[in-house]
Amino acid sequence: MNEHQQTLFEFMGQQADKLAVQTLQHIGLTFISLFIAVLIGLPLGIFITRKVKLSGPVLGIAGVLQTIPSIALLGFMIPVLGIGAKPAIVALLLYALLPIIRNTYTGITGVDGAVKEAAVAMGMNKWQVLFKVELPLAMPVILAGIRTATVINVGVATLASYIAAGGLGEFIFGGISLNNTNMILAGAIPAALLAIIFDFLLSLVQKLNFKKIKKTSYALPVLLVVLSSLYFIPSAYGGKLTAGFTPEFMGRQDGNLGLESKYGLKIHTIVISDAVMYKAAFEKQLDVISGYSTDGRLKAYDLVVLDDDKGIFPPYYAAPIIREESLKKYPDLEKTLNLLSGKINDSVMTDLNYRTDYLHQTPERVAKDFLVANKLYKPSREGSAGIIRIGSKIFGEQYILANMYSMLIKGNTNYDVATKTGLGGTKICFDALTNDQIDFYPEYTGTGLLAILQASPKTVAEVTKSKDSTYNYVQQEFEKRYQVKWLKPIGFNNAYALMMRRGQAKSLNIKTISNLKRYLNSK
Amino acid sequence: MIKVDGVSKHFGKVKAVDAISFEVQEHENMILLGTSGCGKTTTLKMINRLIESSAGTIYINKKNILEQQPEVLRRGIGYVLQNNGLFPHYTVAENIAIVPQLLKWDKKKTENRTAELLEKLHLDKSYLHVYPKELSGGQQQRIGLARALVSDPPVLLMDEPFGALDNVTRSNIHKEFKALDELKRKTIIMVTHDVQEAFELGDRICLMDKGKIIQSGSPTELLFNPANKFVEDFLKDQRLQLEFKAVKLTDLWELLPHQHKKTETAALHADTDLWSTLENFRFGKAETIDIKKDGDAEKTASFEQLMAAFYQFKNKQGHE
Numbered sequence: 155m156n157e158h159q160q161t162l163f164e165f166m167g168q169q170a171d172k173l174a175v176q177t178l179q180h181i182g183l184t185f186i187s188l189f190i191a192v193l194i195g196l197p198l199g200i201f202i203t204r205k206v207k208l209s210g211p212v213l214g215i216a217g218v219l220q221t222i223p224s225i226a227l228l229g230f231m232i233p234v235l236g237i238g239a240k241p242a243i244v245a246l247l248l249y250a251l252l253p254i255i256r257n258t259y260t261g262i263t264g265v266d267g268a269v270k271e272a273a274v275a276m277g278m279n280k281w282q283v284l285f286k287v288e289l290p291l292a293m294p295v296i297l298a299g300i301r302t303a304t305v306i307n308v309g310v311a312t313l314a315s316y317i318a319a320g321g322l323g324e325f326i327f328g329g330i331s332l333n334n335t336n337m338i339l340a341g342a343i344p345a346a347l348l349a350i351i352f353d354f355l356l357s358l359v360q361k362l363n364f365k366k367i368k369k370t371s372y373a374l375p376v377l378l379v380v381l382s383s384l385y386f387i388p389s390a391y392g393g394k395l396t397a398g399f400t401p402e403f404m405g406r407q408d409g410n411l412g413l414e415s416k417y418g419l420k421i422h423t424i425v426i427s428d429a430v431m432y433k434a435a436f437e438k439q440l441d442v443i444s445g446y447s448t449d450g451r452l453k454a455y456d457l458v459v460l461d462d463d464k465g466i467f468p469p470y471y472a473a474p475i476i477r478e479e480s481l482k483k484y485p486d487l488e489k490t491l492n493l494l495s496g497k498i499n500d501s502v503m504t505d506l507n508y509r510t511d512y513l514h515q516t517p518e519r520v521a522k523d524f525l526v527a528n529k530l531y532k533p534s535r536e537g538s539a540g541i542i543r544i545g546s547k548i549f550g551e552q553y554i555l556a557n558m559y560s561m562l563i564k565g566n567t568n569y570d571v572a573t574k575t576g577l578g579g580t581k582i583c584f585d586a587l588t589n590d591q592i593d594f595y596p597e598y599t600g601t602g603l604l605a606i607l608q609a610s611p612k613t614v615a616e617v618t619k620s621k622d623s624t625y626n627y628v629q630q631e632f633e634k635r636y637q638v639k640w641l642k643p644i645g646f647n648n649a650y651a652l653m654m655r656r657g658q659a660k661s662l663n664i665k666t667i668s669n670l671k672r673y674l675n676s677k
Numbered sequence: 678m679i680k681v682d683g684v685s686k687h688f689g690k691v692k693a694v695d696a697i698s699f700e701v702q703e704h705e706n707m708i709l710l711g712t713s714g715c716g717k718t719t720t721l722k723m724i725n726r727l728i729e730s731s732a733g734t735i736y737i738n739k740k741n742i743l744e745q746q747p748e749v750l751r752r753g754i755g756y757v758l759q760n761n762g763l764f765p766h767y768t769v770a771e772n773i774a775i776v777p778q779l780l781k782w783d784k785k786k787t788e789n790r791t792a793e794l795l796e797k798l799h800l801d802k803s804y805l806h807v808y809p810k811e812l813s814g815g816q817q818q819r820i821g822l823a824r825a826l827v828s829d830p831p832v833l834l835m836d837e838p839f840g841a842l843d844n845v846t847r848s849n850i851h852k853e854f855k856a857l858d859e860l861k862r863k864t865i866i867m868v869t870h871d872v873q874e875a876f877e878l879g880d881r882i883c884l885m886d887k888g889k890i891i892q893s894g895s896p897t898e899l900l901f902n903p904a905n906k907f908v909e910d911f912l913k914d915q916r917l918q919l920e921f922k923a924v925k926l927t928d929l930w931e932l933l934p935h936q937h938k939k940t941e942t943a944a945l946h947a948d949t950d951l952w953s954t955l956e957n958f959r960f961g962k963a964e965t966i967d968i969k970k971d972g973d974a975e976k977t978a979s980f981e982q983l984m985a986a987f988y989q990f991k992n993k994q995g996h997e
Contacts, residue, residue: 266760268760269764271727271758271762272758272763273764274727275727275754275834276751276779277749277776277779278748278779282779286764287764290766291766
């Protein structure tokens, strides 16, 4: 294994700067959105107590917003608000709205009718009734709503890193992609602590007696503004071109680390999810992105791959990796899976990806069309001799491959298939495999070498000289360490690549990564 | 003082109050009596515009209440609710100071007035800084009354003010209520469903049913000259007790024999009702009691003589 297993504290110490920035960003994101949500939710909640007919629709809409999956909501925001802070704040505030509106409404309607009547009968006008009677009496319920919203926001804010808004999600999702437990915990523990601390502090505010609430109700907005401003502290930098790299790419030797050490590339970088990165590049939110060389969106968004003239990106040939136990248990399986070997080259894969990612054909249809065209398709035998569990990572190419394997197994063997697609990342997929949750999934030689085996830089330099030596090395090591077998490569090389918009690359005359560095240095 | 003229209130198709008219004289205590749903509370709330009337006009001091801003109107009318409606987040002192604050009184004035009221209502000063929930029901209701009286409004509206209290507490408060000098200067409209309470506290009673006034008059008028069967039935259950409470010694004065022999017990004033007078026979050991009328006239009567006078009076009323 590694010469030295890094502890969590060592990692946190080493990354203290980053951790501090991310934590501040996280707090800032949480409270900016909370602040705006209170500004909107409180008056809206009060308003619907006055227009009770509107309470149904308003609470209904806020409820529906809450049920939209967070990633999807962030996705919707990009065409309108781009990437970065704005869409993240808007998404978070939408999540925070429901508890605030609902508790304001419940709190105020819950105030004793006799007390309200007495207030009116003594000659208070409607504002006096609101501020002297309804709000003070509803305050514990309203604060409970704000408390719920805060905890929700601390949680959802981890997802903000998907759209380059920073926060502790950078470590969490980077760690999942890189199979780095320390990194995951360095993000997850502070995030959990934030949630616990804020929940606790707000519970104290809630318990204060009526007198003190009068005073804290002034202190609270001030505190919110201060906490919100934290978000703007770290973002005081800029540059000529902006790069958007995935969390995984950021932490890898064959990614940003390599770019910095081998090319000396220094570029203003933001961390962003693979799901929105290409679109952001197309919409000129980003100039350079870390993509995959077979990605369909390359074709869809008219991006060009920069030549890796110093060879830092190791080969990423795809092949199914399978538990040896499963091979023994299902003897027909290996032969069947190898039917696909050598059948798909880079351009074919790019085209298949283009059809799913951009033309929005289902992976199932794309897989079937391909198999039919290559005369590999056979109708399902409806077999029941055992169930093969296929895994896949959470992107289009893996879905297509999983579907192809599923059809091949059903058509050529008597086994049935269960697919467990959309596993979050390398770590999740591989853990599922070694823990006997799936039988096989398509993996890439480079990922196996760097993310799973975590080979030393020396070994990496040695074995990445050719695609075969890489394959042979990972095959040996996987068998030895995990009793997992690499079957024959499928044919294409889905390596990391830096990409730019075709037009921009041409006008700036950038063809290679070295060109890019020269341009950036020519200030 | 207060004139209600052809006032109606419709909730959708339901006529909660149906074209009623009545007048309340200055310093009069007028009771709106009836079963729940008869429209008495709705009528009361239209007077301080907690409910806006659908038709008709209400005048207070000859001024149409619709011509005033509702907030200003309400600050000049005291209001006491059944469930006291004290602000749970305000101390007793703060609760009492609500209207003075709205009227922008200075602090000293409010404090003095609060202290004065507490004394009159037999509440200890130490209650000033406690919250309403720490007080008993009777104490809460007294604070509610203090809050309504603090700015000394000429008009007081009371919505079942003693409805939530137990019998003992209620009869104690009734006594205090009758003795309180502040209230003698007020024009009061009180809503109740309790016949006893109405007879005990009211100068005049408006008996309501289904949004209409069935009969309006003094307690004796209602008892001895009921307008119809409904009034008779309404009072039937407690008739004898009500009669004893409604009839005052003044009413019987002429029917009592002319005799005066000074007994040891203090003389009762002729304003006393018969019920309290008879209680003297029960608890005191006297055979006879002295009755004193304004202008120094005094009479002495025994239990039998009082009862005889009462039945004579009753017969006379019936035949009028």
